[in-house]
Amino acid sequence: MKPYKIPESVLVVIHTADLHVLLIERADKPGYWQSVTGSLDAPDEPLLQTAARELFEETGIVADGERIALRDWRLSNVYEIYPVWRHRYAPGVTQNTEHVFSVEVPRNIAITLSPREHLNYVWLPYLEAADKCFSSSNAEAVLLLPQQLRDFGAG
Template identity: 85%
Template sequence: MTHKIPESVLVVIHTADLDVLLIERAGNPGFWQSVTGSLDAPDEPLLATATRELFEETGIVADGERIVLRDWQLSNVYEIYPVWRHRYGPGVTQNTEHVFSVQVPRDIAITLAPREHVAYEWLPYLAAADKCFSPSNAEAILQLPRQLRKMSS
């Protein structure tokens, strides 16, 4: 088994009205989150990881024109939950997560990866933050309005 790289992306998917898409993890009922995923190789560009994970987990294609991923230039370092540490190399206990967002039309088709997620839901951003099991994911959602203002100025 190859170990996961302890560096990942978090992609907050939202509409212009700040509704946020959350997806429920397969095998962990009640664990709602945004798109997340680890680098496939140590030299994989973060934007490539975010683009790949967005497509793999939701079927959304970031084409760079109509659907554009935004790199927040923000990283979180957090402790990997013990239940998932076996996926990483011996002694690895922390992950570095890089935050992205993407604005999509509310009626965009969502196609979940059934081995990873079993349900999705659109929620106003405050409700979405409350529903996330991950503190860093919840915090990113809460920062969404400020980040969007910052990117538009």
């Protein structure tokens, strides 16, 4: 039997300097577009490691910490797990805590999707990307992108 998913995850908003956002289409729900997401592999897995692992698994992008550096927004969302995916979690688990990260990449970076997880990808201006996200927390994160980048620039 497959172990239950840990109800703690990361969301990684991938963007270019000019605020185009990469969205990927779920293989298990065609038409559902999102940023990179994924649960911790172990309860003690560091969030930054989870974000880097999921970024690589889902897009082939390697966060090297220098040219491609993940930014921890120190923002988390608690949301109801969609009923269609609750079977992946232990009985009685209905909420997930999602930690938000972003990563700026060059527009011409190679994207290699995991065919088991995703069907397609698209680059969109951030407002269009927010409209296309099926998850409200993902859409909100995309809309916060300009402010987060200003805050990081000031820090």
